[in-house]
Amino acid sequence: NAGVMQNPRHLVRRRGQEARLRCSPMKGHSHVYWYRQLPEEGLKFMVYLQKENIIDESGMPKERFSAEFPKEGPSILRIQQVVRGDSAAYFCASSPRLAGTDNEQFFGPGTRLTVL
Amino acid sequence: TQLLEQSPQFLSIQEGENLTVYCNSSSVFSSLQWYRQEPGEGPVLLVTVVTGGEVKKLKRLTFQFGDARKDSSLHITAAQPGDTGLYLCAGLGGNKLVFGAGTILRVKS
Numbered sequence: 001n002a003g004v005m006q007n008p009r010h011l012v013r014r015r016g017q018e019a020r021l022r023c024s025p026m027k028g029h030s031h032v033y034w035y036r037q038l039p040e041e042g043l044k045f046m047v048y049l050q051k052e053n054i055i056d057e058s059g060m061p062k063e064r065f066s067a068e069f070p071k072e073g074p075s076i077l078r079i080q081q082v083v084r085g086d087s088a089a090y091f092c093a094s095s096p097r098l099a100g101t102d103n104e105q106f107f108g109p110g111t112r113l114t115v116l
Numbered sequence: 117t118q119l120l121e122q123s124p125q126f127l128s129i130q131e132g133e134n135l136t137v138y139c140n141s142s143s144v145f146s147s148l149q150w151y152r153q154e155p156g157e158g159p160v161l162l163v164t165v166v167t168g169g170e171v172k173k174l175k176r177l178t179f180q181f182g183d184a185r186k187d188s189s190l191h192i193t194a195a196q197p198g199d200t201g202l203y204l205c206a207g208l209g210g211n212k213l214v215f216g217a218g219t220i221l222r223v224k225s
Contacts, residue, residue: 004158033212043159043204045212056211091158093213103208104149107158 002027004094004108005074012114019079019086021111025094032075033105034067037089049075082115089113118143118209122216129195130224137190137203137219145207145214148181148188153202153218195223 005024013019025032034046048056049069060067064082069075079086089112093105120141129135139148147166151159163172165181165188172179176199178191188205200223206213 006158035213035215042217043206043213043215045214048211059212103147104161104164105213106161107151109156109158112156 004029004092004106006090006092006108006111008111009109010112010114012116013082014116015083016081019082019113021077021079021090021092021113023075023077023092023094023108025075025092026096026106029094029096029106031095031097032069033093033095034075034077035091035093035107037091037110039088043091046077079113082113084115087113087115118145118207118214120205120207120214120216122205122219124219125217126220126222128222128224131196132194133223135192135195135221137205137221138187139189139205139216140187141207142186143207143209144185145209146185147208148185149206149208149213150179150188150190151204151206153204159204192221195221197223197225199223 004026007022032049035043036046037043045059047060047067052071064080066078089110091107091110093107095103095105123138147164149164150162153159163179168183168185170181176193180189203219205216
């Protein structure tokens with residue numbers, strides 16, 4: 001049973017370019033979460049999605065960042081006009097059911113974004 | 117804003133020693149999860165505790181959830197070099213996990 005898959009594992013962009021990060025949840029999981037881990041900081045929640053719906057985007061920066069989880073295909077985290085401060089590790093997690101007291105989130109290996 | 121304070125931030129011990137990592141908050145969480153993260157990889161789930169006062173054991177690791185569901189601890193008995201890594205606690209608040217800053221554990225042989 002394959003785990004959460006993320007690609008690319010490493011991404012280098014120049015300032016002003018766009019970054020697209022992909023996440024395929026575990027088989028049978030329909031809930032996807034994105035987290036960001038900045039250098040020397042802990043993991044911070046960004047957004048929670050179900051198929052075709054954004055449920056909670058309270059952790060997303062107001063500008064340049066967007067996320068989607070289409071009916072078919074992986075979840076995408078898109079960062080437009082990247083800046084050096086966007087350099088971080090971006091992790092995707094998935095869970096099999098609605099958030100609840102026993103909700104368990106399983107993480108992918110992450111995408112390490114470097115902005116030059 | 118829910119916050120989780122994790123201590124110590126860094127721990128360096130000799131093989132065979134015991135250790136405890138603490139995770140404290142002023143907020144109540146519906147559940148708390150412990151992860152271990154290796155450099156360059158994603159967090160790997162170790163355990164989920166749900167009930168106040170709950171104790172779970174995973175080989176040499178013992179996890180405890182406080183009665184009020186605000187704090188948790190991870191105790192490792194007879195640490196081994198293979199236990200080296202970053203240990204993270206995370207509380208489930210609504211839809212999202214709130215993470216502590218982590219404890220970097222180094223076990224020397």
